Amino acid sequence: MTVIIGLKSNNKIYIGADSAITANNLQSELIEPKVFRVGNILLAQSGLHRAGQLIQYNMKKLPPDKSNNPTKYLVTQLVPAIRHALNLKDEEENLTEFGMVIGYKKRLFQVDGALCIYEVNREFVVDGSGGDIAIGVMEATSSDIMQSTPIERVKLAIAIACKYNIYCDLPIIIKSI
Numbered sequence: 522m523t524v525i526i527g528l529k530s531n532n533k534i535y536i537g538a539d540s541a542i543t544a545n546n547l548q549s550e551l552i553e554p555k556v557f558r559v560g561n562i563l564l565a566q567s568g569l570h571r572a573g574q575l576i577q578y579n580m581k582k583l584p585p586d587k588s589n590n591p592t593k594y595l596v597t598q599l600v601p602a603i604r605h606a607l608n609l610k611d612e613e614e615n616l617t618e619f620g621m622v623i624g625y626k627k628r629l630f631q632v633d634g635a636l637c638i639y640e641v642n643r644e645f646v647v648d649g650s651g652g653d654i655a656i657g658v659m660e661a662t663s664s665d666i667m668q669s670t671p672i673e674r675v676k677l678a679i680a681i682a683c684k685y686n687i688y689c690d691l692p693i694i695i696k697s698i
Contacts, residue, residue, distance in 0.1 A: 523541065523568075523649035523651065523688070524652060524679055524682040525537070526645060526659065526675045527565070527647075528671050529629050531671065533697050534563060534625075534629055535624075535675055535695060535696075536624050536697075537675040537676065537678075537679050537694060538555035539651065540555070540691065548687075548688070550691075554696075555567070555694065559576070559580060563625070565622045567619070567620045568616070568634075572607055580603065580605070581602055584598060591625050591628055615634045616635075619633075619634045620632060620633060622646055624697075624698045625698075645659050651688065651689040654685050658678035659674060671697075672695055672697075676695060
């Protein structure tokens with residue numbers, strides 16, 4: 522499992538994730554980060570790591586975005602490309618153990634296991650098994666309460682989630698777009 526945080530701040534999107542992978546009651550540290558770019562889209566994936574690998578390394582190049590509607594572009598271009606990379610043929614197929622956080626055009630989006638994309642109308646979004654802990658830290662470090670940089674907030678939230686959730690672990694990877 523994992524913890525992913527997407528944060529909108531200072532006209533940028535920051536996405537961070539832990540580096541744990543768990544299977545058969547064992548935990549290992551990933552070499553490749555859960556946060557990656559596909560063109561000018563920043564993504565982080567939770568759940569099925571194989572799905573994230575296929576999206577990162579097997580997805581076809583996306584056409585340029587000629588619309589003024591980022592959600593439309595992600596739904597009509599990114600989702601079909603993800604489905605193709607994952608070799609999902611049936612529209613009813615769900616990836617029940619899968620989620621994504623996306624940063625695109627200074628906006629923050631979340632993706633569920635049915636590949637439904639929706640824009641997040643909040644300052645941040647979390648995903649993964651460490652998400653509940655991360656929400657508390659993100660709220661506690663909001664600009665109304667204390668002065669922290671966006672990277673410090675994301676790093677602290679992931680670090681605390683890693684401390685208290687057995688399915689999350691260091692190191693922390695944070696990228697911005």
